[in-house]
Amino acid sequence: MSTKKLNQKEKYRCMTRDLDWEPSYQTKEGIYPFERFEGIRITDWDKWEDPFRLTMDAYWKYQAEKEKKLYAIFDAFAQNDSQTKISDARYVNALKIFLCAVTPVEYQAYQGFARVGRHFGGVGARLACQIQAIDELRHVQTQIHAMSHYNKHFNGLHDFAHMHDRVWFLSVPKSFFDDARSAGPFEFLTAISFSFEYVLTNLLFVPFMSGAAHNGDMATVTFGFSSQSDEARHMTLGLEVVKFLLEQHEDNVPIIQRWIDKWFWRGYRLLTVVGTMMDYMLPNKVMSWAEAWEMYFEQAGGALFKDLERYGIRPPKYVEQTTVGKQHISHQAWSIFYQHSQATNFHTWIPSDTELDWMSAKYPDSFDRIYRPRYQYWRDQQVKGERFYNQNLPMLCQVCQLSLSFTEPDDDTRLSHRSLIHQGERFHFCSDGCHDIFRHEPEKYLQARLPVHEILKGNCGGSNVEEVVRDYYHITSSEESFEYLGSPEHRRWQQWKNDEPKPDGDLPKVI
Amino acid sequence: MPVNAIGAYPAQSRDRLENFNGRQLLYLGWSRHLLFCAPMTFALPPEMTFGEFLESVVKPAIAPHPDAAFVDFAKAEWQLDDQPFAPDLAASLSANGIGHKSLLFLSTPGLDGIHGSHN
Numbered sequence: 001m002s003t004k005k006l007n008q009k010e011k012y013r014c015m016t017r018d019l020d021w022e023p024s025y026q027t028k029e030g031i032y033p034f035e036r037f038e039g040i041r042i043t044d045w046d047k048w049e050d051p052f053r054l055t056m057d058a059y060w061k062y063q064a065e066k067e068k069k070l071y072a073i074f075d076a077f078a079q080n081d082s083q084t085k086i087s088d089a090r091y092v093n094a095l096k097i098f099l100c101a102v103t104p105v106e107y108q109a110y111q112g113f114a115r116v117g118r119h120f121g122g123v124g125a126r127l128a129c130q131i132q133a134i135d136e137l138r139h140v141q142t143q144i145h146a147m148s149h150y151n152k153h154f155n156g157l158h159d160f161a162h163m164h165d166r167v168w169f170l171s172v173p174k175s176f177f178d179d180a181r182s183a184g185p186f187e188f189l190t191a192i193s194f195s196f197e198y199v200l201t202n203l204l205f206v207p208f209m210s211g212a213a214h215n216g217d218m219a220t221v222t223f224g225f226s227s228q229s230d231e232a233r234h235m236t237l238g239l240e241v242v243k244f245l246l247e248q249h250e251d252n253v254p255i256i257q258r259w260i261d262k263w264f265w266r267g268y269r270l271l272t273v274v275g276t277m278m279d280y281m282l283p284n285k286v287m288s289w290a291e292a293w294e295m296y297f298e299q300a301g302g303a304l305f306k307d308l309e310r311y312g313i314r315p316p317k318y319v320e321q322t323t324v325g326k327q328h329i330s331h332q333a334w335s336i337f338y339q340h341s342q343a344t345n346f347h348t349w350i351p352s353d354t355e356l357d358w359m360s361a362k363y364p365d366s367f368d369r370i371y372r373p374r375y376q377y378w379r380d381q382q383v384k385g386e387r388f389y390n391q392n393l394p395m396l397c398q399v400c401q402l403s404l405s406f407t408e409p410d411d412d413t414r415l416s417h418r419s420l421i422h423q424g425e426r427f428h429f430c431s432d433g434c435h436d437i438f439r440h441e442p443e444k445y446l447q448a449r450l451p452v453h454e455i456l457k458g459n460c461g462g463s464n465v466e467e468v469v470r471d472y473y474h475i476t477s478s479e480e481s482f483e484y485l486g487s488p489e490h491r492r493w494q495q496w497k498n499d500e501p502k503p504d505g506d507l508p509k510v511i
Numbered sequence: 512m513p514v515n516a517i518g519a520y521p522a523q524s525r526d527r528l529e530n531f532n533g534r535q536l537l538y539l540g541w542s543r544h545l546l547f548c549a550p551m552t553f554a555l556p557p558e559m560t561f562g563e564f565l566e567s568v569v570k571p572a573i574a575p576h577p578d579a580a581f582v583d584f585a586k587a588e589w590q591l592d593d594q595p596f597a598p599d600l601a602a603s604l605s606a607n608g609i610g611h612k613s614l615l616f617l618s619t620p621g622l623d624g625i626h627g628s629h630n
Binding site (some may be wrong): 388394407415417423 | 525553625
């Protein structure tokens with residue numbers, strides 16, 4: 001006797017795998033023209049296992065339920081004036097980076113998955129990518145909606161899409177995704193689904209979302225929870241993709257290894273900004289960046305690469321440099337932003353005494369020796385009314401587009417620099433990792449649009465940085481940029497808290 | 512390796528010399544002085560003399576650092592693109608062998624940043 005209702009497995013078979021057909025008047029090669037040029041060999045798409053067996057109808061149902069809950073919380077957040085109940089207004093500066101850096105790359109992820117979801121010969125892979133594309137679009141929308149309430153009360157959130165395309169430091173996330181999206185479909189999946197989503201995304205979503213909770217930002221926390229189940233699916237897809245490719249043909253192994261090496265390094269550099277947000281922009285701390293790196297990469301990633309050993313995959317190249325770097329990169333990036341704060345859409349500041357002590361305790365090998373004396377000097381300058389800004393334009397890495405601000409893995413008092421000459425022109429890099437990425441595909445990266453060079457070519461309007469910031473970036477520097485203490489936003493926060501603004505702000509006392 | 516692409520992949524450097532309106536890029540770093548977060552980028556006429564570069568570019572650029580006032584440029588040591596370099600103050604940047612996108616590092620022995628912290 002046949003049942004009237006399909007069970008989950010049958011549903012998946014009928015509503016996913018059965019949607020495919022054998023073409024009769026076009027060749028498969030003609031329909032999927034991008035499946036071979038990367039050198040990846042697929043012998044049997046039917047071996048693709050979708051670990052979630054999600055069908056479109058179930059997907060819509062789950063997502064609609066999540067949305068309903070999420071928007072109820074957003075409404076409550078707005079109605080209760082919850083922006084006044086966060087830990088401190090400095091926290092919102094992390095959201096300004098998030099909205100300008102992360103939200104637009106979620107959109108890029110949507111575009112990327114929509115594209116590769118067209119180009120795979122296997123229906124299981126196509127559907128998984130299409131569902132992820134819709135997820136990413138949902139994340140864009142919900143992030144914008146979560147932050148739109150802050151936009152009513154804080155500066156720097158008003159033109160995030162425009163800023164993402166133009167503001168100097170946002171070329172770091174933008175170029176990361178441009179690189180992935182302009183690669184072939186299999187490299188895109190290895191880059192985004194595996195190296196980023198599976199290996200590294202926990203570093204953004206777990207500690208940063210806990211940070212939002214610790215700092216009273218229930219809108220962002222709820223968004224985080226709402227996307228968490230999507231992220232879990234994306235991570236599983238990432239691992240599935242890589243295992244599938246490795247099992248399909250042994251020729252795939254060296255190609256995948258090179259992509260893992262490349263995208264691990266690119267992801268690590270990108271996460272420098274997240275490290276800074278965690279260590280410096282969360283007034284209530286959850287864990288240090290170094291601790292997050294140990295927990296979510298060294299431990300979890302260590303187990304993963306042990307598991308992948310049987311496929312002939314080794315841990316990413318230069319992974320040992322990240323063990324040294326975790327002691328430094330968040331401080332190095334905060335120093336970049338602090339001294340170039342005249343050109344950012346968010347504020348910077350010197351951490352309070354309590355925060356400095358926290359960093360000394362969390363970074364015993366580096367902080368007191370290098371970074372604390374630096375902050376002490378900057379704070380002294382600020383007390384004298386000579387807040388330090390660097391008026392010079394920084395030198396950028398041709399690949400990751402961060403400034404050359406990292407130190408050598410074996411000497412943390414010396415800037416790390418690599419260079420090479422390609423067709424008569426010199427190119428510069430922040431690290432061995434970025435140098436190797438360029439050397440493998442120089443034609444791709446010699447087209448990089450480095451924001452500093454564009455300013456010097458006169459491509460960003462304006463004859464000076466002030467005009468570029470105002471007219472080209474759309475940053476109103478008197479409101480959005482410069483030091484936090486004494487900023488309009490700081491004064492407004494004090495008024496909300498019924499504190500009379502003090503003439504010199506509440507500068508932490510000089511030790 | 513050439514880019515693995517779906518077709519021909521002609522590519523031109525975006526930062527080639529001709530795109531800088533007669534100027535060339537020069538990067539300047541100061542060893543053991545991490546207070547400045549990175550080497551600095553300048554677009555300069557290649558015919559500028561090194562002496563002029565020192566006076567009108569280097570000195571103002573490093574001036575915000577408290578060590579700047581103590582730098583004795585007669586004793587300063589230079590590295591040009593990772594090689595030891597002895598500049599000729601009267602000669603132009605190009606005559607000194609400084610090319611487009613060269614990296615110049617200034618070392619000032621005896622000055623090790625704020626309280627010797629390499630900042």
